[in-house]
Each structure stands twice: as C-alpha cells, then as structure tokens.
Amino acid sequence: MTHRSGPAPERPRTLLLILLLLACVLPLDGAAAAATVPADDSPGASAGQRTLLIGQSSRAAWNDYTSFAQAPAGGSVYYELSSGTWVNPAHADYAAFLAGRNRTVQVGISWKDNPPGFPGGDENAKAARSRAVTQELADGKYADRFATLIDFIDAHPGATFLLRLDYEVSSYYHCTDASCSSYKKAFARIRSLIDAGTHQNNIQYVFHPVRGEYEKLYPGDGPVDRIGVSVFAHELCLPIHDLGGYLYNGTPPDNYDTTALQCRNAYIGTDQNGNPAAVWKNWDYDANVLKMMKFAKDHGKKMIVSESGMMNFTEDGADTSGLEPVRGNLWTQRLFGLLDYSGPIPNMAGTYDLSDVITTVTYINLDFRYGWDGEDDGSFDFPPDSTWFADGRLSRYADARNTFCRGLATAGFSTTCG
Structure with missing residues (x-):
C-alpha cells in the first residue's frame, strides 16, 4: 500500500502571511465542507482533497477532457490475463502517457472477459471457464502473465497504481462455491505475487465487486486497500x-x-x-x-x-x-x-x-x-x-x-x- 502524501507547507513567518495564505486557499463557494475528506x-x-481520473483506455478521453479543464490526477486502462499484457496498444500508450507524468494509473486486470484457455461458446461456458481460472490463480497458476505489468510498474516509481484484480467481480464469474474462497485466495495470491516482484511502494489493490455482492466476495481487510464501485x-x-x-x-x-x-x-x-x-x-x-x-x-x-x-x-x-x-x-x-x-x-x-x-x-x-x-x-x-x-x-x-x-x-x- 502506498503512503504518498502532499508536500509539507512552508512555515508562515507572521500572522499576516497566515491570513493571506488562508484567503488564497479557502474556497469562495462553500467547498470548505469537503475538508473532512482524508487525503x-x-x-x-x-x-x-479528492482525485479525478479520466478513462478509459486511450488518450482520446484525456484530450477531450483537458480541452476545457485542468489535467486530472490520472486515468484508467485495462490489462488482460489471457495475453499477459495490455488489452491493446491504445491502453499501453495511455498507461505510458500517465505513468510517464507520475500520474495515477488505475489498471483493470481482467480474466472474466477473455479467460485463458476458453475455446469459445456462450456466456455460461465463458463464466464457467472464468470461475476455473479464478481457482487456478488462487493455486498459483499464470504467474508469468503478470511480468509485463510488474516491469511497467518498476519502470515508473513516481506514478501511483490502483490495481483492480478483475472488475465488477461476481459469484457468477469468480466463485467456485458458496464461500467464494476461489476469488478471495486469488486476490491475495495476485497481490503477493506483484508485491514480491516490484521494488517500490506505489501500489494499492482495489476490490471492485458488482454492487450486490460486495460482502460475499470481500477478500478481507488485509489484502484490500480500497473498494471500487x-x-x-x-x-x-x-x-x-x-x-x-x-x-x-x-x-x-x-x-x-x-x-x-x-x-x-x-x-x-x-x-x-x-x-x-x-x-x-x-x-x-x-x-x-x-x-x-x-x-x-x-x-x-x-x-x-x-x-x-x-x-x-x-x-x-x-x-x-x-x-x-x-x-x-x-x-x-x-x-x-x-x-x-x-x-x-x-x-x-x-x-x-x-x-x-x-x-x-x-x-x-x-x-x-x-x-x-x-x-x-x-x-x-x-x-x-x-x-x-x-x-x-x-x-x-x-x-x-x-x-x-x-x-x-x-x-x-x-x-x-x-
């Protein structure tokens, strides 16, 4: 879990300087009510302060947004287990663009949409394979598929990475039994794998469930840094x-x-x-x-x-x-x-x-x-x-x-x- 924080403020020398600083930083439209939000x-x-990310997948979203607003804190891209790399070159380009500027990069690491070893078929067949892959991840398989991501994170120590270990996770795609131990163990295993392979503390792990199954699939307070919706x-x-x-x-x-x-x-x-x-x-x-x-x-x-x-x-x-x-x-x-x-x-x-x-x-x-x-x-x-x-x-x-x-x-x- 990362522990980055904003720069320490300079120590004011006089009461007048304090008052001037407060006049500059306090909002004029009632935004002071948001000051209770943790950093x-x-x-x-x-x-x-809260942070805004602009998604997804390509710099087109960023370029449109920054045509009328300040550059946001970061953006969002996707990485797939099946190929062991970014979903396509646009995702890779956007991730490099964000990380190269020391921005926040939210990465959705997905296997439900394209599970490894899926030969094709209807959604039920794909979901069954996704559940099997979840258990295989829990058992330690596919470790090599994270190498590209680990190398990318290591190459950008100034960026912050929010890793979603699959997204909109559900019992239909990720649980092999009622306990959902397959997903919980897979989450913990993937976290341990990536933490062991990286050399700096700039990663947070996001549990992103469908809205009705957050409690059933929750991997626990230890492995989870944030909850996504x-x-x-x-x-x-x-x-x-x-x-x-x-x-x-x-x-x-x-x-x-x-x-x-x-x-x-x-x-x-x-x-x-x-x-x-x-x-x-x-x-x-x-x-x-x-x-x-x-x-x-x-x-x-x-x-x-x-x-x-x-x-x-x-x-x-x-x-x-x-x-x-x-x-x-x-x-x-x-x-x-x-x-x-x-x-x-x-x-x-x-x-x-x-x-x-x-x-x-x-x-x-x-x-x-x-x-x-x-x-x-x-x-x-x-x-x-x-x-x-x-x-x-x-x-x-x-x-x-x-x-x-x-x-x-x-x-x-x-x-x-x-």
Missing part, C-alpha cells in the same frame, strides 16, 4: 432506455417513481409512538451502493468510483447524436451528490454520514456510440436506441459540464476546471 494517495492531492444509470436510480423500452431500478409504481425518476424503498424509522416502523421515501441512489459505502466505512476502507459514465437515458431512435442534454445534467448532479451522502439507508435503521467514503472518481469521457474505446471508425457499434448508444464526452454538453466543474470545486477535488 488521497495520488500525486497532487493533499489533505481534504461502478456508477452508470441504475446506481443513480435513472432509467436506461433499451430497444423500445425502459429498464428501471425497481418495479413501477411501488418500487420506482417514473415521474420523479427515483427509486422507492423503505428504511427503518419510528412511528408516532417512537416504535420502529417502515418509512417509505424516494431515493436518488441504489440501496446496495449506499450499503456498500457503509460497509467500506465500517471496514476502514476508502472507495473509488472505478467506472462511471452516461448511458442512453431517453427514448429517441431518430436522434443519432447520442446526447443527453437534460438527463445527462441530472446524472451529473446525482453523481456528485453521492460523494457527500448523509442520511438513512434502505432497510436499515438510523442515519449515516458517508461523506468521507468516496475519495476518487473515474469518469469515462468517451463517445460510447463507437464502442467501449469510443474510437470513431465511421460506423456505430450499437443501435441508436440501445443502452450504450450515448455520447459521454463532457465537451459536448453545457449544463452537465458546468455541473461537473462546480462539483469538482465544491467536493474538494485536487484538480478543477480551472
């Missing part, structure tokens, strides 16, 4: 449009409010006599996300939004721009609201201050219409009215971009739009 371990982050649509209780209809986080009208675009769940409050009672309310956030945040806090772990981005929130098959001018802004508001959440949690009693849990956000600043890497090759990779047909580049929006920039400032990020 992130990323370059440029100091006490009370994906935030797309249902995590923020927004509907997803897909091929002629909407997918809701809940069943309208009892468990989803289609007018307010919010989930409906009950938490344990009290009745007029002070007795425990179910209190129904609308929520901007998925119950499992809030529970995962509490779980992380209970275990003394900070969280990273390892993946986040806009999806197809609205129905208009004739519009091929992929833009979400209204709900894209709502999505952005809810994303930053999640960072400072304090209140009840569905199906639980009491209220909880979770405003210091998430310290890093990865935003996927890509045009998903052209596929997961967002590279415009002249043809769309998804149908115009499908889930992923969305242009998530913040440069394409006015309201969402302004909301994003305000959020960076008020939530205490180390870099803003400047």
